[in-house]
Ligand SMILES: NC(=O)C1=CN([C@@H]2O[C@H](COP(=O)(O)OP(=O)(O)OC[C@H]3O[C@@H](n4cnc5c(N)ncnc54)[C@H](O)[C@@H]3O)[C@@H](O)[C@H]2O)C=CC1
C-alpha cells in the first residue's frame with residue numbers, strides 16, 4: 001500500500017522554493033514544451049469551471065513531464081474582487097503524484113508556487129526581451145503577483161528606479177512600504193509608464209489599463225493578468241505594434257483576450273527563444289503574454305518536494 005501524502009504548508013513552500021533554483025528548471029521545461037517533435041511534455045490547455053455566482057472560476061492544470069517523471073496537477077480558484085474586498089483572489093492547491101503507482105505523494109500549498117513561478121517566468125521573458133540597458137521598471141497592480149514580480153525582478157536585474165501604480169493609491173503606498181528597496185508611487189498609469197524600459201501588468205482588470213501610445217518604443221511588457229478570452233489589460237494599439245511572445249501558443253489563442261480580441265499574431269513561445277528556433281527581438285517593443293502553465297507548477301512542486309525530503 002502507498003504511503004499517505006505529505007502535506008506541505010504555505011510557510012514551508014515559501015522557505016523551500018527559491019528563484020535561483022526555480023528559474024533554470026523553468027527554462028528547461030519551457031524549452032522542452034516548445035520542441036515540436038517532443039512527446040516529453042504532456043499538458044492539455046487548462047480546463048475551467050465557471051463560478052458565475054462568485055465571479056470566478058476553478059482551473060484544473062494537469063501536466064506530465066515524461067523524462068523527469070513528474071506528474072502533477074494544480075487546482076486553482078480565481079475570483080475578480082471588488083476594489084477594497086478583503087477576500088483572496090487566488091486559492092490554489094498542488095498535487096504531486098507517483099506516476100507509476102498513481103497515488104498522491106504530496107499535497108502542497110499552491111499560492112506561493114503560483115506567485116513565484118509566474119514571476120520567475122516573467123523574469124525569464126525580461127532576461128530575453130528587455131532593452132539591453134534597462135533602468136526603469138514599472139509595476140501596474142499591487143497584489144500578490146506584484147510583490148513576487150518585484151522580488152524576482154530586483155533579485156535578478158539592477159534597475160535604477162522601480163515604480164508602482166494601483167487603482168487605489170493607498171494600496172500602492174502599502175505595497176511600496178512592504179518592499180525591501182525604494183519604490184515610487186504613481187497616480188496615473190500614463191505617468192507611471194512614461195520612459196519605462198520594463199512594464200509588468202499584474203492587475204485583475206478586464207478592460208485595458210495599459211495603452212500603446214504611452215509605451216516607450218523598444219520597451220518590454222510582461223502581461224500577466226487578463227487570463228480569460230474576454231478580459232483585457234492591454235489595448236489594441238499596443239498588441240498590434242508589439243512583437244508578441246507567449247508561454248504556450250495553444251493556451252494563448254484559447255484564453256487570452258488581449259490576443260484574441262486584438263487579432264494580434266503570436267511571434268513566438270518563450271521556449272522557442274530559449275531553444276534558439278525563434279529570435280529574441282530585444283530592440284523592438286515586445287509583449288510577453290503570460291497565462292500560466294501546468295508544467296510550471298509541476299517543476300516547482302518537484303523542487304519543493306525534493307527540498308522538503310532533504311529536511312525530513
Ligand atoms: N499568468 C499567470 O500565470 C497568472 C496570472 N495571474 C493573474 O495575475 C493578476 C494578479 O493576480 P494577484 O496579484 O494574485 O491578484 P491580487 O488580487 O493580489 O492583486 C490584483 C491587483 O490588481 C488590482 N486590480 C483589480 N482589478 C482591477 C481593475 N479593474 N483595474 C486595475 N487594477 C485592478 C488590485 O487592486 C490589485 O492591486 C490576476 O489577473 C490573475 O488572474 C495570477 C496567477 C498566475
Ligand SMILES: O=C(O)C1=NCCCC1
Nearest residue numbers: 076078114227291292293
Ligand atoms: O496559471 C495560473 O495558475 C493562473 N493563471 C491565471 C489566473 C489563475 C491562476
